[in-house]
Amino acid sequence: MYDRIDLRLTSFAQRLSDAEGDAVQRTQRSSRSALVVAAYPKLANRAWLARPDRVLWGIYDGGFPDSFAGLSNTESRLHYSFPIVSIYQAWGDRPDEAHFPSRLAQTIDRLGSVPMVTWEPWVKDFDEARRPNLPPANEREYASLAAIARGDYDFYVTAWAAEAAKFGRPLFLRFAHEMNDPYRYPWGPQNGNRPDDFIAAWRHVHLIFQKMNATNVLWVWSPHISMPWFEYYYPGDEWVDWTGTGVLNYANVASWSRWWTFHQILEKGYPALAKLGKPVMVTEFGTLTEGGDARQWYADAFRDLGDKYRAVRAVVFFNQPHDSTLLTQEPLDWSMLQDPGATLVVRERLSHR
Numbered sequence: 600m601y602d603r604i605d606l607r608l609t610s611f612a613q614r615l616s617d618a619e620g621d622a623v624q625r626t627q628r629s630s631r632s633a634l635v636v637a638a639y640p641k642l643a644n645r646a647w648l649a650r651p652d653r654v655l656w657g658i659y660d661g662g663f664p665d666s667f668a669g670l671s672n673t674e675s676r677l678h679y680s681f682p683i684v685s686i687y688q689a690w691g692d693r694p695d696e697a698h699f700p701s702r703l704a705q706t707i708d709r710l711g712s713v714p715m716v717t718w719e720p721w722v723k724d725f726d727e728a729r730r731p732n733l734p735p736a737n738e739r740e741y742a743s744l745a746a747i748a749r750g751d752y753d754f755y756v757t758a759w760a761a762e763a764a765k766f767g768r769p770l771f772l773r774f775a776h777e778m779n780d781p782y783r784y785p786w787g788p789q790n791g792n793r794p795d796d797f798i799a800a801w802r803h804v805h806l807i808f809q810k811m812n813a814t815n816v817l818w819v820w821s822p823h824i825s826m827p828w829f830e831y832y833y834p835g836d837e838w839v840d841w842t843g844t845g846v847l848n849y850a851n852v853a854s855w856s857r858w859w860t861f862h863q864i865l866e867k868g869y870p871a872l873a874k875l876g877k878p879v880m881v882t883e884f885g886t887l888t889e890g891g892d893a894r895q896w897y898a899d900a901f902r903d904l905g906d907k908y909r910a911v912r913a914v915v916f917f918n919q920p921h922d923s924t925l926l927t928q929e930p931l932d933w934s935m936l937q938d939p940g941a942t943l944v945v946r947e948r949l950s951h952r
Contacts, residue, residue: 632711657683691724824868
């Protein structure tokens with residue numbers, strides 16, 4: 600009963616999302632897709648996306664997948680249409696997890712952009728009643744990457760890959776990100792997941808996508824670069840199209856953080872990323888506003904991207920006004936729109952890109 604209600608709600612939200620995507624095109628003087636294509640004429644070419652000759656800008660909006668209103672408002676304020684639109688999806692049997700997000704990807708494609716899916720293997724979300732071959736949910740997260748590598752979750756990966764292939768258009772896939780962080784995600788080393796397990800899981804999943812002919816997918820390997828030895832998790836050149844990392848300034852919200860500039864966050868790990876020879880993506884980009892000057896943070900970041908970090912070929916804004924993942928007293932607001940000075944800086948810099 601619950602699943603049926605949840606499925607109807609998910610379907611209703613997607614219909615609203617589809618309608619909003621269509622409205623974005625109808626209400627603009629030129630359709631959004633035409634604006635993006637004019638700015639990025641090779642955006643539908645997977646080979647070009649694997650080695651772009653210019654920086655691609657993207658955005659994740661906290662309203663996804665239920666609404667495109669936040670994206671529309673942000674782009675209106677910035678006078679810019681983003682060529683990459685980022686979304687997140689967990690693994691599992693819940694209605695918003697069970698399948699490749701075809702309708703959402705199609706909506707993004709109709710708007711002229713390339714989807715990027717951060718694909719999170721929360722293996723506890725599979726229904727025990729439907730999956731009697733799996734261990735109990737409270738046991739699955741230990742050594743989950745080894746389980747993925749030996750094929751325990753092929754039933755899910757294979758179906759998802761087939762639907763991704765059917766989508767047909769280019770798609771960035773950021774699988775099991777920050778796999779080297781021992782504090783954040785259950786696929787990290789604190790749960791018995793070794794670097795070799797991650798590499799085996801990555802290659803196994805990649806091979807399934809190849810078998811399903813999902814050659815439209817571009818693979819984004821995204822470690823947490825503040826942790827040492829992240830290079831040991833690299834699956835190999837033939838298995839990776841992009842390397843990536845988040846650059847988020849948490850300012851003074853936690854005991855382990857302070858006001859860090861973009862350069863201070865990226866400088867230590869960047870040489871190892873760039874040495875791999877793949878284009879680098881800043882997969883989550885933003886700053887909080889407490890404890891420093893957000894306008895200056897973005898101004899310095901844009902300057903340093905041009906001067907110091909030439910291997911960075913894509914930057915994805917993390918436009919989440921209600922981030923509750925850190926379990927702080929109040930949700931964190933990463934939106935650049937909350938600070939008028941930051942909004943002006945971002946709008947001005949994007950106008951020259």
